[in-house]
Amino acid sequence: MAQRRRRGGIAVVPHDDGPVAVPPPYGGADPLPAGQAGHRKTGDGSAHTRRGHGPAAPGGRPGAALSRGALPPLLLGVVLLIVWDLATRTGAVSTYFLPTPWDLAERFTDDVVHGPLLEYTRETVWEALAGGALGIGVALPLGYLIARNRIAAAALQPYIAATQAIPAVALAPLLALWLGYGLLPIAVLCALLVFFPILVNTVLGLRGVDPDVMGAARVDGVGGWGMLWYIEIPLALPSILTGVRNGLTLSMTGAVVGEFAMGGEGLGQLLTVQRQEADTVGLFSTILMLSVLAVGLYGAIRLIERCVQR
Numbered sequence: 001m002a003q004r005r006r007r008g009g010i011a012v013v014p015h016d017d018g019p020v021a022v023p024p025p026y027g028g029a030d031p032l033p034a035g036q037a038g039h040r041k042t043g044d045g046s047a048h049t050r051r052g053h054g055p056a057a058p059g060g061r062p063g064a065a066l067s068r069g070a071l072p073p074l075l076l077g078v079v080l081l082i083v084w085d086l087a088t089r090t091g092a093v094s095t096y097f098l099p100t101p102w103d104l105a106e107r108f109t110d111d112v113v114h115g116p117l118l119e120y121t122r123e124t125v126w127e128a129l130a131g132g133a134l135g136i137g138v139a140l141p142l143g144y145l146i147a148r149n150r151i152a153a154a155a156l157q158p159y160i161a162a163t164q165a166i167p168a169v170a171l172a173p174l175l176a177l178w179l180g181y182g183l184l185p186i187a188v189l190c191a192l193l194v195f196f197p198i199l200v201n202t203v204l205g206l207r208g209v210d211p212d213v214m215g216a217a218r219v220d221g222v223g224g225w226g227m228l229w230y231i232e233i234p235l236a237l238p239s240i241l242t243g244v245r246n247g248l249t250l251s252m253t254g255a256v257v258g259e260f261a262m263g264g265e266g267l268g269q270l271l272t273v274q275r276q277e278a279d280t281v282g283l284f285s286t287i288l289m290l291s292v293l294a295v296g297l298y299g300a301i302r303l304i305e306r307c308v309q310r
């Protein structure tokens with residue numbers, strides 16, 4: 001057999017008409033350097049991946065994605081603060097209507113450290129969580145019923161949709177008349193706001209479960225509660241958690257609206273007092289606390305959602 005010689009990774013095979021250069025892979029090892037195995041430059045310079053070799057895994061620091069996600073809202077917040085400060089400093093907007101960011105920060109810190117803001121906040125959080133738990137407890141089983149029973153879906157969906165046309169403020173006096181005053185009517189009002197997004201996302205998540213997966217599970221003998229616990233809930237959980245995340249954010253709105261209409265000892269009642277006293281800085285301070293609570297609830301559910309999806 002003719003002996004092969006190599007020149008720069010190309011096998012040169014002796015022949016009667018002269019040496020013939022045979023390129024890889026027939027001529028031997030790929031001349032690509034280490035770390036580029038499986039990739040080759042084509043004629044136009046673009047990268048080509050060989051069959052059987054996947055593309056190289058992208059590198060990056062573990063916190064790079066988190067940094068990219070946090071940077072845009074932080075930059076936007078800085079820009080808004082600068083514009084806000086300039087508007088109040090130049091007199092374009094009166095501080096009676098819009099306090100400066102520094103006045104608001106000072107008032108908010110004082111209300112948290114020395115004022116009653118935390119006491120009002122605890123009451124509102126308790127009302128929102130109670131209403132959220134009540135809404136979740138009703139929305140999840142009802143969503144499963146609608147997703148898995150066509151007759152129940154046809155009977156219930158028109159009435160559920162009709163409830164969304166009724167403003168929460170209009171329901172508050174009726175709830176006070178039926179249930180009295182205190183925690184219960186406010187929690188029910190929160191539950192009505194939380195209920196719909198959780199129900200819709202539950203139905204969408206369960207209806208999106210792959211029928212082939214459920215069929216394979218039935219072949220393996222899974223059924224009843226086992227199907228629900230091991231197949232349907234895990235596959236529908238991302239959609240369900242999205243509904244819970246959005247619903248619990250709305251529960252803060254329900255608590256404040258309930259306190260506006262039915263009284264209470266939370267942030268809604270504090271807003272009413274500050275409005276009557278024309279305390280603009282106090283109003284902004286209370287609204288800032290509500291925003292912090294909503295963002296906190298949203299972030300907590302989002303964190304749970306990421307942990308579940310791993």
